[in-house]
Amino acid sequence: MDWHRYRFRSVWTLDAAPAxxxxxxxxxxxxxxxxxxxxxxxxxxxxxxTARFRSLLPxxxxxxxxxxxxxxxxxxxxxxxxxxxEGWARWTVGAHNGGxxxxxxxxxxxxxxxxxxxxLPGRPLFVAxxxxxxxxxxxxxxxxxxxxx
Numbered sequence: 001m002d003w004h005r006y007r008f009r010s011v012w013t014l015d016a017a018p019a020x021x022x023x024x025x026x027x028x029x030x031x032x033x034x035x036x037x038x039x040x041x042x043x044x045x046x047x048x049x050t051a052r053f054r055s056l057l058p059x060x061x062x063x064x065x066x067x068x069x070x071x072x073x074x075x076x077x078x079x080x081x082x083x084x085x086e087g088w089a090r091w092t093v094g095a096h097n098g099g100x101x102x103x104x105x106x107x108x109x110x111x112x113x114x115x116x117x118x119x120l121p122g123r124p125l126f127v128a129x130x131x132x133x134x135x136x137x138x139x140x141x142x143x144x145x146x147x148x149x
Contacts, residue, residue, distance in 0.1 A: 002109075003119035004110045004119055006107070006110070006126070006127070007105075007107050008105070008106040008107075009103070009104065009105050009106075010104040010134045011101060011102070011103050011104075012101070012102040012137075013096055013099060013100070013101055014099050014101075014141065015142070015145070016100055016145040017100065018075055018093050018095050018101075020100075020145060021100040021102055021141070022077070022093045026077060029043050031051070034140040034141060034144035035141070037053055037054060037132075037136055037137070038051060038052075038137075039052045039053065040052040047066055047067040048065065048066045048067070050062065050063065050064050055132055055133040055136075056129050056132050057126075059112075061084040062083050062084050063081045063082065063083040063085050064081070064082050065079040065089075066079060067079055068080045069090075074092075075092055076090065076092050076093075077090065077093075078091075081108065083111065084110070084111055085108040085109070085110060085111065087106065087107045087108035089105070089106040089108075090105045090106070091104055104134065110126075
């Protein structure tokens with residue numbers, strides 16, 4: 001097993017139209033307004049931006065994200081990442097029980113030296129930290145959609 005690689009998958013069900021969910025997720029520069037652990041998100045150009053994340057553990061992760069796929073008809077948003085994390089992340093949004101289902105998938109390799117050094121003993125904490133971040137994001141997105149709708 002490569003202790004520096006992570007694969008995450010989260011499914012969020014939401015009481016909103018898939019198009020409304022996609023619209024909010026498409027605007028990553030707005031994530032800090034509704035997702036507490038996304039501390040900063042700044043566009044560089046139409047397809048690239050930077051983001052800074054921090055969850056429960058006392059460290060920041062900084063990435064540069066580049067859009068690799070944006071398909072509103074299929075409900076897919078995908079980015080490639082470099083920086084403290086290298087890899088990709090994808091949202092797939094579809095209809096589900098009168099609302100929406102947002103599937104988040106991510107495959108990354110940690111590049112940050114401290115996290116690499118603590119890979120073996122820290123892995124359970126890193127995974128739990130990510131899970132907390134995703135739960136908070138789900139709650140934040142529900143609130144954001146309630147404000148938009």
